Amino acid sequence: MSNIQEKVVIITGASSGLGEATAHRLAKAGAKLVLGARREQRLKALCDAIVEQGGEAIYRITDVTDRAQVDGLADAAKREYGRIDVLVNNAGLMPLSPLDQLKVDEWEQMIDVNIKGVLYGIAAVWPTMREQHAGHIINLSSVAGHVVFPSAAVYCATKYAVKALSEGVRQEGGDEIRSTNISPGAVATELTTTITDVETAQGVNELYELAIDADAVARAIAFAIEQPADVDVNEIIIRPTKQP
Numbered sequence: 001m002s003n004i005q006e007k008v009v010i011i012t013g014a015s016s017g018l019g020e021a022t023a024h025r026l027a028k029a030g031a032k033l034v035l036g037a038r039r040e041q042r043l044k045a046l047c048d049a050i051v052e053q054g055g056e057a058i059y060r061i062t063d064v065t066d067r068a069q070v071d072g073l074a075d076a077a078k079r080e081y082g083r084i085d086v087l088v089n090n091a092g093l094m095p096l097s098p099l100d101q102l103k104v105d106e107w108e109q110m111i112d113v114n115i116k117g118v119l120y121g122i123a124a125v126w127p128t129m130r131e132q133h134a135g136h137i138i139n140l141s142s143v144a145g146h147v148v149f150p151s152a153a154v155y156c157a158t159k160y161a162v163k164a165l166s167e168g169v170r171q172e173g174g175d176e177i178r179s180t181n182i183s184p185g186a187v188a189t190e191l192t193t194t195i196t197d198v199e200t201a202q203g204v205n206e207l208y209e210l211a212i213d214a215d216a217v218a219r220a221i222a223f224a225i226e227q228p229a230d231v232d233v234n235e236i237i238i239r240p241t242k243q244p
């Protein structure tokens, strides 16, 4: 039996991209999934596909900027499956633009989803993981959490914050709560569609011609989960071989 089998895994932002690919991969490995995002039709279709293939999954509409909804996602996991083994804090967006454009609404959106959403996720599962004396929090940072790119100052700031939170979870989770920070490079998902600045979008789309498949990141997440309880995989950077 793999270490993923029977684990109860919550995934935020599961309606597309990395979250969806991770759901498929973990379901095949026998995890019990609790999937959150805002687009219900996408979540329902994903759950139906997983169940059809013999997996286990439920979903709950969840906007990660709303703390009560994130708590509700954790409650749904406990109600349905009785415990929470892993939280994949994956929901995020990337409306890149030069600072000069002062797209302050988009800066706030990124802070709300990419940072506060991650914090609400941690808060929602922390007491349960403490009670269980076991748990695993996996946060999606980025290569942009290691290096700052032009037109990406605010996005990078949010992903640096996520990396800091992962390290905080590692330190303060002690020997009970494992912490994994996943830092992908260019991966083919819907993420780039959140860019409203035409020139920035053009540059990013050119870079993303070399993007790798979302399952590459799903495999990295599965690798971290399937390690035995005394092994804590803290950081994985994964990018296209061709990415400069």
Ligand code: NDP
Binding pocket: 012, 013, 014, 015, 016, 017, 018, 019, 036, 037, 038, 039, 040, 042, 062, 063, 064, 065, 090, 091, 092, 093, 094, 113, 140, 141, 142, 143, 183, 184, 185, 186, 187, 188, 189, 190, 191, 192
């Ligand atoms: P997608 O755009 O395909 O997926 C993003 C997911 O986040 C969607 O399922 C979306 O669901 C969800 N989401 C957005 N806003 C909210 C919200 N307020 N509440 C709940 N869910 C929300 O992009 P990716 O799969 O690529 O992104 C996943 C994570 O990976 C992000 O954190 C991103 O920053 C990170 N990442 C991605 C990289 C890439 O190249 N693709 C590289 C590095 C990091 P819905 O709209 O239904 O709510």
